[in-house]
Amino acid sequence: MNGATPNRDEKRYWLDGDVPWLNSSHANRDSVTDADQWVTQDALNEVHLPLLTYGTVLVAITGQGKTRGRATLLEMTATINQHLAGVIPDPERWDARFLTLMLRAAYDELRLISDAGGSTRGALTLASLGGVLVARPPLDEQRAIADHLDRETAKIDTLIAKAERFIELAQERRAALITAAVTGQLEIPAEEPAA
Known part of the structure; x- marks a missing residue:
């Protein structure tokens, strides 16, 4: 799943927000434990932002430079914008840290997949991300x-x-x-x- 960016002109989505909201730059971290932007409960409810919890693996599905295809572990509760995908591992089948490491190891493959569409601005789709094979x-x-x-x-x-x-x-x-x-x-x- 991925998120969205609430309308910046709608002050009630941003003013005094208390829900951490993450963009693709956070995928460049080893793990995410804090945020630099917050949205309100109104934004969470009306824009239909996913509320992701500890253990979600975040993958940048768009981004310039080295960002696209990067994976990190969410170590807090937060929501995300449309440039991140949240992969929620089944705790009976996956250790979230291990899955994060596997997706990091698949970085070159993710970049190749994202460039395969022929666009000058590559992007991963949720479907293409879901089709990546990793050892379990x-x-x-x-x-x-x-x-x-x-x-x-x-x-x-x-x-x-x-x-x-x-x-x-x-x-x-x-x-x-x-x-x-x-x-x-x-x-x-x-x-x-x-x-």
Whole structure:
């Protein structure tokens, strides 16, 4: 299922909204835990927006750049616009984290499918998304794979954060060195002439 964009001119759909409303940019995240736009209950009821809950897999069905075909896990209750599809996995057959990972792995296939229509602006349809074949191992194996990948990617994320902090400190040190040198706070030794 996908959603819609309530009329922006209809203030009662947006003003003081308390229902998170997501667009396709959220598909670029690892998971969705917050929103930057909200709609009202009137919008939810009158525009017939789906109310999706934790464990829904969101897939960008349109979008420029790398967005189209991206998948993410919804970790909150929210509604979506027409550029996202919500895939609600059967909890007796699918671990939502595993299905998200499988759809991420199928990104190139999703892009190929979305470009197959011949349009200059590719898009996935709900029917084409529903036709994507993904492996479905037993549920306990899905959970084990998702748990393993959660642990391993957390380690990698920690290393990335440390590397980013190191780069930030190195850039600060570089800027301080330049400032100290050009303001005369640092004595620069004269280079000896080559023999």
